[in-house]
Amino acid sequence: MSRPMRFTDLVNFFERMAHRTVANHKPSERTISKKEQLEALMDNYLEMEGTNNLYPLILLVCPDLDKQGRIYRIKHAKLAQLLSEGMLIQNRKDRDSARLHSYQTQEQEGQGNFSNVCFDILSKTPGRCALDGQGKKTIKDVNEFLDALGNAAKRKGGQGEEEQKALFKENMGMYTAKEWKWLCRIILREMKVGISEAVTLKALHPDATEFYGCNNNNMIKVCEELKDRNQRKSSSIVLDKAFVPMMCQRPKDMKDVEKMCAKGSIYIEKKMDGERLQIHKNGNAYKLYTRKSNDYTSLYKWIIDQIERKRLIKADKCILDAEIVGWWPGDEELHARYLPPTSLKTIGLMLGGNFKDANESGNMSISDISELSGERKEKCRLCLSVFDIVQVEDNSLQKQQLEKRLQTLDEVCKFEKHLFERTTQIVGNTVEDAFQAIYDIGAEEEGVVLKVPSSEYQVGGRNGAGWMKMKPDYITGANDTFDVVIMGGNYGQGAVRSGRVMQYIVGVIEKNKIAENPPKIFRSFCKVGTGLERQKHWE
Incomplete structure (x- = not known):
């Protein structure tokens, strides 16, 4: 009897996809698309689990497809707090807690990428999590943990937050640093492995994209109905049932x-x-x-x-x-x-x-x-x-x-x-x-x-x-232009944007009956983050 797929197996797949570049692969390997590799992972999962339902795997591979499922109510700041609780850090001024809360601005290993900062902290502090190579949690275990996390978020008042803290304390030592890195990405829905919703659906079944849209983005039903890639299944819009309408492409240029x-x-x-x-x-x-x-x-x-x-x-x-x-x-x-x-x-x-x-x-x-x-x-x-x-x-x-x-x-x-x-x-x-x-x-x-x-x-x-x-x-010249004042900014994320202001908060001068020079009151107007070349941002 084959063993269930471990989360470590999926993490190794994520790592390969995240680092998959032309420079890192032999010529013979470059022709293997991410869709083909994802198909192989899916087939391997079905064989190891002895099932024909891919839904538990897809929840982790492409969380964005789960439109009607888990809602954690967790963003970066709260995740930093929960991880600190899990590592039994009581003081937010602690160096590691501060690193998590300041992942965008503080100069450090992994700066700008929350999950990478988390990995760096856990990998360099033995005893807080499972040792590398000792991860024994399965795909089922991970989904049960995430289900509990989502159910806790539904609780009113402070009860839900306390339950989430308890879950992190209970599970912190059961996953490796690298596994926590990818758990963070799954919770934040920031996978960054180049596997989109479209690629995942195509890997699942040739008719999955249309079936998914016709059934109002119900991924559970897609996985229940489309179990054999070689068996085509047509789908159509149904009267009195919502569907995903046809969208418009936005021109790149x-x-x-x-x-x-x-x-x-x-x-x-x-x-x-x-x-x-x-x-x-x-x-x-x-x-x-x-x-x-x-x-x-x-x-x-x-x-x-x-x-x-x-x-x-x-x-x-x-x-x-x-x-x-x-x-x-x-x-x-x-x-x-x-x-x-x-x-x-x-x-x-x-x-x-x-x-x-x-x-x-x-x-x-x-x-x-x-x-x-x-x-x-x-x-x-x-x-x-x-x-x-x-x-x-x-x-x-x-x-x-x-x-x-x-x-x-x-x-x-x-x-x-x-x-x-x-x-x-x-x-x-x-x-x-x-x-x-x-x-x-x-x-x-x-x-x-x-x-x-x-x-x-x-x-x-x-x-x-x-x-x-x-x-x-x-289109250049077809839109209105405004004279505005830069009042502040937000730091970017990722290896290139981290540590730099990539989004600007701009404002306008409030007119007073009595002219003031210089003006004293400015009102924030909007945020802008596109239109400038990278070199202009650096300057």
Whole structure:
């Protein structure tokens, strides 16, 4: 009988992946992709455990795939405290505790990488953890420890924190320094081994990506249903069930835009600045889900009533992809306009909605529409901007080309301006057309989306799926500029960024009636961290 896979085996895999560079491998080894090595690990795990369920392994290999599972409520500062408790360090001023709490700023071995600092401390202080090579904990043991850590986080008051401290004290001596290094990364969800969600899903099964999206990121179900890579299994969007919508690729540079435009004619859509919403209609019943699968049916009940009363959807069953925005019709003094996305919940609640289906609560935030008061505020409405259809009656349209889906959308829906709109769309043929659309966007529009007419609807798809999002800040000269003052900064992480300020807090001068020279009051405005070359940061 084979032994269960030990956590040390997985740690050795992580170490190989983290240090896997061309310089470190022989030519014959370079052709073995991380996906192939991950497949081998998965096969080895199944054989050693005598099971056909990969879920316990995937929880550790790619924690980000566990969207609906463990929540530890642990960030770097709290983890530093828990590790100090586990090492029986009572004083935060202790050298090792201070190293953990100041992992970004203090010059030390592993600076900027919390897990590396933890490893350096434990490896140089024998007796605090298991000796190297003596790690005996299995994958099952690690998952039980992490489950207990997540369950403790659900406790109210200080009970949960005390339970987490007790767990660290109990387990500190059972794992090696290198194992603790990777436990830290798993808890913080900072794996840094180059194994993404996409790679993990592809290694699991050829159909895992689509199945994962269609089942609302339910990894447990994916592992239960897809157990044999050689047995293909189709999946499709299901009515009244939330799914991960198709996403937009963000261009890395203008070459990506040129590449898309070179394919021929493209659809250019104005992207409204609202909230992504999928509308499921099943007879007279409706379900509204956000991009993160929150059920907002009861919150946006007003617009459902309007659609049903005016019979704006002709089909008995369908699923639409749309953006919901706020709308104010204007008056003699203030012009009509779409409202910022922060006003949506306010308007929904004001129009009689609630959070019954969403299992959350919310309050009306008058500041979202502060310039509108009294009768003006009461005129605020919700508006759906529809841009795709993925099912009509019992027929899935996922595999149909976008051009055909849009024809079906026009046949199924009766659009009404400022209530149930068809997203504004033009046909472009060149990169210049795409750029011009960016320069022409209105204040209520976030940017434009370029779409290939032949693209299919890929659940959860993004890169290479046929949709590309462009915003003014992606293009030099298309965005606004501001004169600001640097007020502070945040240190970066990692081998290159650690010990250096990589994100700047900027502010503006507060104007006073009495001019002051120099000015005395500054107000923080935002944080910026991109746009500068590395050498500029160093300077």
